[in-house]
Amino acid sequence: MLLRLDPHSGEPLYRQIVEAIKYQIASGGLAAGEQLPSVRVLASELKINMRTVVKAYDELSHAGFIVLQHGRGAFVTEPQHTRTLVSRRKELSELARRLIAEGCGFGASPSEVADIVRTVADEMERGL
Amino acid sequence: MSDLCIETHELGRMFGKTAVLRDISWQASAGNVVALLGPNGSGKTTLFKLVRGLLIPTSGSSTLLGTRSDSLPDSVTNRVCCVLEGCSPPKWVTIRQLMDLHAAAYPQFDRALAEELVKQRGLPLNRRFWTFSKGQQRWAELALSIASRPDVLLLDEPADGLDPAVRRELYDRLRELANERNTAVVVASHVIADVERIADELVLIQHGQITLQASLETLREEVREIELPADQVPLQWGDGMRVLGSKRATSSRVTWVRTPGGDVDRRLQGCLSERAVVRPVGLEMLYFACTEYAEAS
């Protein structure tokens, strides 16, 4: 698993790990059932405190992306479709709104943001 | 994981009539890397010396590994390494002699590791110190401190004179010490980007006082840089929000705000107009916000 953190960006490191692993799961880089590196190994690889890794794994397991098995490690879960269609649409709309608002902050138009989203989604589906 | 290695309580030190340090209450735990930042002359070196017992405090107290700093027995000192500016070994010494000294001082000293660290930078063990460049001397000193595998490691401007590759190696090794051996590492440095890479905690000292003390992850969560058009009226900040500093540019005004208590971005949105740009803040910018552009409190 290849993770890259930017310690200078001002984003909390645990959140960078969470996002990176979520991205890997979404793009197929991490398959369901695959084992994540141990806390100690990931911390020494990324040169960060083990507590930060623990926090990231906790958050991921809380959100249902991975499952922590005591004494064995962290594993990627099966994609869950537990959310109802309605709640999923609602959450996605909220995400989209935030993304577009951020994009507008850089001076992009909403349709430009939508185009980028489509391109990135295509790339991810093709496994790039 | 949170056993205290260094603990100071209202520590202060005067030199003549000047208070170099005042009311320093600070703790450092095992396994953490602490970045000690502050402008020149803010008292960082004095703090190290007080903690290591090289100076006696005028007020307050300091403990190192559970023992008062002014009466440290061998069983404490042989677990503490301290590399200070101006306390360099004599120039006639060879690295091998320095190794013998470390082996005598530190029971945990790992000679094989020391030799590896020194040799991999091309430093022969039998040459005298004065034949090395300043950076090489520094590295030899640091490498031996790392190989001494202490429980507490105090480094004052360690990167001084080191090239980028050695600096990277140094900080990677420090992180490794903290992770693998649970060492409490305290680094005073002006090269902020280096310490930002590995540090867990920030202690900012200004004019002999601690002005900011928090974990870096917390600061990354809580501090934002807000850019507003210059003509915008001053903002009404929400509860608990603290302006760290601000700076006026030609067409805009940048403000750095700390918002404790989570959900920062949504709470900031409530205080800001549409035209505000909110950005996360790296350590370097945070340092400037708290020093150069600090809000007079």
Add this chain to the structure above:
Amino acid sequence: MKPALLRWLLWQTLPVTSIAVPIFALFVALYPGPIFWMRDTTLWILILLHGYALHLCLGRPRSSSMAHLYCQGFSRQTLWRHVVVATWLAILAAWIPVAALIWSPARVWIQSNLLDNQRFFVLAPLERSSPVFILIAEMVWMAVLNYAWVREAQPFRGLRGGRWLARLFVIVALLMPFTQWDRIGPSWLVPTAMACWIVVGLIAFWGTFRLQSRMEVRI
């Protein structure tokens, strides 16, 4: 005792020792008259200089190499013990040739055969006790110097007291040979003065030991 630390400290004194040993030896070998510790200014100057040079090598709290040592993983007690032993060894290194020359027939032989100093063998027995006095003088002088150093490095009080003691020592040592006090005074004067001398040394030594744990390392 940690041999590595002792070696390190002796290395630090090596330049002084390597100069002092031949100078002391030559002085003792070539000096024509009997060496009386209380009547000889040159001898005193040598002792004072040797002690001061050793003090510079081993006892400057403001030198970066001593500060480096105080940053290492030794307690104050351990460091101090080693500094004291290193000082004694450095003194012995210069003293042993002196004592050997005086107590063996070497000096008499050099004086009578090489320097043609015919009357010397008559006077030689007079200087039999000199090595003991030289050793005591050096020890006391080092104790006083170390006391001055440690006293000066104390955090908040009485900084100059030790320095005055050291100055007094120098003045007494240099004036004494001119007074001929050991000939003029009553017979108990010399032993009493010796006893006082040793007491001053012991007090300085004890005071240094008490004060060194709170000594500050400033550069």
